[in-house]
Amino acid sequence: xxxxxxxxxxxxxxxxxxxxxxxxxxxxxxxxxxxxxxxxxxxxxxxxxxxxxxxxxxxxxxxxxxxxxxxxxxxxxxxxxxxxxxxxxxxxxxxxxxxxxxxxxxxxxxxxxxxxxxxxxxxxxxxxxxxxxxxxxxxxxxxxxxxxxxxxxxxxxxxxxxxxxxxxxxxxxxxxxxxxxxxxxxxxxxxxxxxxxxxxxxxxxxxxxxxxxxxxxxxxxxxxxxxxxxxxxxxxxxxxxxxxxxxxxxxxxxxxxxxxxxxxxxxxxxxxxxxxxxxxxxxxxxxxxxxxxxxxxxxxxxxxxxxxxxxxxxxxxxxxxxxxxxxxxxxxxxxxxxxxxxxxxxxxxxxxxxxxxxxxxxxxxxxxxxxxxxxxxxxxxxxxxxxxxxxxxxxxxxxxxxxxxxxxxxxxxxxxxxxxxxxxxxxxxxxxxxxxxxxxxxxxxxxxxxxxxxxxxxxxxxxxxxxxxxxxxxxxxxxxxxxxxxxxxxxxxxxx
Amino acid sequence: xxxxxxxxxxxxxxxxxxxxxxxxxxxxxxxxxxxxxxxxxxxxxxxxxxxxxxxxxxxxxxxxxxxxxxxxxxxxxxxxxxxxxxxxxxxxxxxxxxxxxxxxxxxxxxxxxxxxxxxxxxxxxxxxxxxxxxxxxxxxxxxxxxxxxxxxxxxxxxxxxxxxxxxxxxxxxxxxxxxxxxxxxxxxxxxxxxxxxxxxxxxxxxxxxxxxxx
Numbered sequence: 001x002x003x004x005x006x007x008x009x010x011x012x013x014x015x016x017x018x019x020x021x022x023x024x025x026x027x028x029x030x031x032x033x034x035x036x037x038x039x040x041x042x043x044x045x046x047x048x049x050x051x052x053x054x055x056x057x058x059x060x061x062x063x064x065x066x067x068x069x070x071x072x073x074x075x076x077x078x079x080x081x082x083x084x085x086x087x088x089x090x091x092x093x094x095x096x097x098x099x100x101x102x103x104x105x106x107x108x109x110x111x112x113x114x115x116x117x118x119x120x121x122x123x124x125x126x127x128x129x130x131x132x133x134x135x136x137x138x139x140x141x142x143x144x145x146x147x148x149x150x151x152x153x154x155x156x157x158x159x160x161x162x163x164x165x166x167x168x169x170x171x172x173x174x175x176x177x178x179x180x181x182x183x184x185x186x187x188x189x190x191x192x193x194x195x196x197x198x199x200x201x202x203x204x205x206x207x208x209x210x211x212x213x214x215x216x217x218x219x220x221x222x223x224x225x226x227x228x229x230x231x232x233x234x235x236x237x238x239x240x241x242x243x244x245x246x247x248x249x250x251x252x253x254x255x256x257x258x259x260x261x262x263x264x265x266x267x268x269x270x271x272x273x274x275x276x277x278x279x280x281x282x283x284x285x286x287x288x289x290x291x292x293x294x295x296x297x298x299x300x301x302x303x304x305x306x307x308x309x310x311x312x313x314x315x316x317x318x319x320x321x322x323x324x325x326x327x328x329x330x331x332x333x334x335x336x337x338x339x340x341x342x343x344x345x346x347x348x349x350x351x352x353x354x355x356x357x358x359x360x361x362x363x364x365x366x367x368x369x370x371x372x373x374x375x376x377x378x379x380x381x382x383x384x385x386x387x388x389x390x391x392x393x394x395x396x397x398x399x400x401x402x403x404x405x406x407x408x409x410x411x412x413x414x415x416x417x418x419x420x421x422x423x424x425x426x427x428x429x430x431x432x433x434x435x436x437x438x439x440x441x442x443x444x445x446x447x448x449x450x451x452x453x454x455x456x457x458x459x460x461x462x463x464x465x466x467x468x469x470x471x472x473x474x475x476x477x478x479x480x481x482x483x484x485x486x487x488x489x490x491x492x493x494x495x496x
Numbered sequence: 497x498x499x500x501x502x503x504x505x506x507x508x509x510x511x512x513x514x515x516x517x518x519x520x521x522x523x524x525x526x527x528x529x530x531x532x533x534x535x536x537x538x539x540x541x542x543x544x545x546x547x548x549x550x551x552x553x554x555x556x557x558x559x560x561x562x563x564x565x566x567x568x569x570x571x572x573x574x575x576x577x578x579x580x581x582x583x584x585x586x587x588x589x590x591x592x593x594x595x596x597x598x599x600x601x602x603x604x605x606x607x608x609x610x611x612x613x614x615x616x617x618x619x620x621x622x623x624x625x626x627x628x629x630x631x632x633x634x635x636x637x638x639x640x641x642x643x644x645x646x647x648x649x650x651x652x653x654x655x656x657x658x659x660x661x662x663x664x665x666x667x668x669x670x671x672x673x674x675x676x677x678x679x680x681x682x683x684x685x686x687x688x689x690x691x692x693x694x695x696x697x698x699x700x701x702x703x704x705x706x707x708x709x710x
Contacts, residue, residue: 031572031573032569032572032573033572035569143710146710147710150710151639151640154637154638155637156504156508156636156637157571157574157578157635157636157637157708158504158507158508158511158570158571158636159501159504159505159508161504161570161571161574162501162504245573245710246572246573247710248710
């Protein structure tokens with residue numbers, strides 16, 4: 001069954017391959033600097049490599065935005081996004097895959113009565129604006145640098161052509177790698193918690209864990225998209241929307257690759273962290289916005305006369321329309337899948353105010369006097385509970401979210417074998433793994449109970465004193481690990 | 497890197513050889529006119545035959561470069577422009593050859609008092625062609641210098657027109673038969689046309705230069 005569900009993710013992968021590869025290689029192919037076959041081959045190899053080797057960073061952020069917790073839901077969300085992209089691409093406008101999937105996830109949040117994590121949404125949405133501006137700035141800077149260099153170097157036109165071609169291949173590969181790393185989260189990110197794959201050894205040389213296999217499958221679907229449909233999009237991006245020369249195409253591509261890399265590389269993130277510099281959030285940005293940003297940057301550097309503002313307006317409109325359409329399709333599709341096809345699209349999570357949870361809330365330092373009317377009550381919707389608490393108390397939003405987290409009923413049974421089967425054990429340190437194994441077969445009713453139990457050992461304890469980005473990152477990683485545990489140990493039957 | 501750049505360098509060398517031929521032909525043209533004016537007909541005929549060879553070689557090179565650029569989809573954005581430049585520059589050699597051939601066929605009798613103006617017109621036209629070669633070379637290697645050479649081509653073209661006009665006036669002021677005047681005028685115009693064709697290449701070149709600028 002899960003493989004049928006995965007199909008929609010693969011459909012999404014296909015549409016990403018068709019749409020986003022056009023963004024990378026469109027100008028190169030349309031200026032005839034690269035043949036479509038070569039561009040497709042480079043894209044296929046490097047998108048797959050990026051997805052498999054470095055794809056885990058942005059998945060996390062998307063996961064935080066909305067935790068689509070049932071396979072049917074993940075299927076529908078991916079399907080809604082894929083349909084939206086396909087429809088808009090058929091009209092001939094490049095669309096943002098990231099924005100579309102975010103729209104679809106929020107659709108799921110609304111349908112299932114969950115709260116949208118606005119902070120994550122803000123991180124993602126602001127990153128789109130930042131990525132656009134950053135790309136324009138980088139492209140303009142590169143343009144000036146290239147112009148100065150070319151004017152000084154007195155390289156022969158034919159050699160310049162050769163270097164540009166080489167540059168397009170190399171930077172295209174880098175861009176494809178970054179795209180794979182940054183956007184694979186959009187394709188299979190929602191399936192990560194429910195991956196059906198088990199560890200797989202490649203002749204004893206290299207072991208692929210379940211998530212990596214999921215990424216490989218996603219990468220294959222992207223490759224199929226590249227070969228079957230990206231040529232059309234390349235034509236749209238490279239010819240109709242912006243008329244670039246080979247060198248300006250190279251500059252735009254380089255700017256795009258840099259920006260995608262900045263937002264996707266965990267290595268860079270860790271490096272900045274270790275140097276005590278501000279970090280760049282690992283979020284899936286839109287390659288469409290980034291390339292348009294780069295082209296606008298170059299256009300402005302050239303004096304702003306060559307920018308076709310009417311087409312830019314059309315693309316910008318699609319940026320607004322895409323998430324909205326995806327949101328609506330997602331919402332309607334979830335309704336149909338749930339009620340017509342009778343599939344589970346969300347887990348029925350409830351929230352309880354009993355002695356145990358109220359004590360915990362008090363222990364967390366909250367005044368329980370506002371909760372007196374809720375004592376003994378059970379809520380079946382996160383949003384309903386949120387609204388109730390908001391009306392009756394003076395808690396701030398983060399405090400409310402903390403209370404909701406505490407009261408959530410989420411039955412779990414520790415089973416490390418499950419983690420081992422999916423190869424997820426590699427995500428924990430030896431110490432952490434040992435602690436986990438000691439808890440085998442223990443049952444918990446709330447997430448915080450498992451977290452508290454684990455935190456008895458230092459290796460699972462979050463840092464209380466947040467001195468800087470490093471501590472924040474430590475806690476973020478820890479919380480991502482706990483998330484894996486919650487999802488893996490969840491007992492659906494007990495919840496019912 | 498030199499190994500990967502082999503094809504590129506090969507075509508670069510072909511283009512350079514082509515331009516060398518244009519430059520050689522221009523100098524040869526000047527020497528040939530000098531030979532003719534000084535009655536060294538044997539030497540003049542040898543130079544004509546050399547220019548003819550040059551013309552064939554330039555044609556072969558141009559066709560070879562054309563084929564190479566299209567077969568290997570090199571400089572896709574500029575190859576149309578490059579081919580136009582090469583074809584038009586090739587026409588300059590054709591013009592010089594045609595002019596000398598006409599001398600060889602008709603053997604016009606040029607009065608001695610016209611020698612100086614005749615040579616000056618020739619020199620101005622040849623200078624225009626030489627500057628054209630510099631301009632084309634710069635188009636490939638140093639875009640910022642192109643306009644400088646184009647300016648010089650225009651200067652020598654005007655100069656050739658100016659002296660050519662003087663020459664024609666003097667021809668028609670002379671006490672010779674009208675048919676001879678008419679024949680000499682034809683030859684004078686033929687020499688002026690060489691600089692005109694160089695100017696025509698420059699007209700295109702200046703547009704292509706703007707197109708190539710980043």
